[in-house]
Amino acid sequence: MTLSSPSVNRRTLPLLDTDVLRMFVAIADSGSFTQAARQVYRTPSALSMQVKRLEETLGQALFVREAxxxxxxxxxxxxxxxxxxxxxxxxxAVTQFLAPPLEGTVCFGTPDDVGSRILPRVLAQFARSHPAVQVNVVVGRSVDMVELLAQEELDLILLTAGYDALTEERGEIVHSEPLVWAGLEGGSAVRRSPLPLALANHGCAWRSMALSALDQQGLPYRIAYSSENCTAQEAALLSDLAVAPFPHSMVRSPLRKLGAESGLPTLGDYQIMMIRRAGAGAASEALAGHVKDAFQALR
Structure with a gap:
């Protein structure tokens, strides 16, 4: 699908105003003209008029208005x-010319399952925006990330929400998505009893959510494969040795989401949290902004 036609004379194409785009994105994210108006300091009627003009410019309806x-x-x-x-x-572009150049080092910690989805893009964009900032990345368990942050060896960390109440008070939710059961397409692991599971060790939120749901439903299970690395857990699924709780976005062919027909309990949503070290500095804050933007783009 494209918003333009090859027959349009490119020399006459209109330019998209960044202020209007900012309003459009705010409406899309909030699902409300009223909420978006508060964010961009305009009235809902002004936003409605801008969207109408934008739709006329592009010749496309951009929103469906519901109750x-x-x-x-x-x-x-x-x-x-x-x-x-x-x-x-x-x-x-504006940062490159107008903002004072950032310098220094940012130490960033992330679990493997979280960072692998956004890290390459985030680091590439951040390097273009802030070439004088050095980013050091540590990949490991959430428990280790929290400890290194407490020791001020890390400036910024990502972890799965639900680690502990004290940690959650300091964190900011940057991503949420369904946690689902995954298994090999056409595989037999899901039909075995007790149900063979591929999980991380104690302290993993996915593990806790999965075991709690199975216990509540009274389904027998066994831990057939343990690894902190998602790639290793995925290998167990690809070999049809087990099933596992995975974020929906990580279930790729030949794996599939195991639906209600499998008899497995629903797991609900899981959330990713970002925690900053107090006083880490402007470079750390800039990287945090890039991380949040990357997760927002996944929605």
Whole structure:
């Protein structure tokens, strides 16, 4: 799907205003003209008028207006992707010329399952925006990330929410998605009893959510495969040795989501949290912003 036609004379194409794009993204994220208006300090009627003009400019309906909220049309989804990228590129360009250059070192910690999905893109974009900042990355268990942050050896960490109440008070939720059961397409592991599981060790939120759900339903299970590394857990699934709780976005062919027909309990949503070290500095805050943007782009 595309918002433009090859027959359009490119020399006459209109330019998209960044302020209007910012309003559009705010509406898309909040699902409400009223909430978005508060964020961008405009009235809902002003936003509605800007969106109407934008739709006329592009010749496409961008939102479906419902009773209590608005949602994007397929064309709106396409524009949202472009809008985020254009706003980010605009920010990088302005930062390059107007913002004082950031220098120093940021120490960033993340579990393997969390960082692998966003880390390459985040580090590449951050290096372009802030070439004088050195980023050191530590990949490990959530429990180790929290300890290193407490010792001030890390400036910024990601971990799965639910680690402990004290940690959650200091953190900020940056991503949420369903946790689902995954197994090999056409595999037999899901039909075995006791149910063979591939899990991380104690302290993993996915493990706790899965075992709690199985216990509540009274399903017998055994830990057939233990590893802190998601790639190793995925290998157990690909070999049809076990099933495992995985974020929905990580279930890729030949693995599949095991639905209600499997008889397995639902697991609910899991959340990713970001925690900053107090006083870590401007470079750390800038990297935190890039991390949040990367997760937002996954939605």
């Amino acid at each position: 209590r909220r608005v949602r994007l049309t397929p064309e709106g989804e396409v524009l949202l992707s472009y809008g985020r990228r254009l706003l980010k590129l605009n920010e990088e």
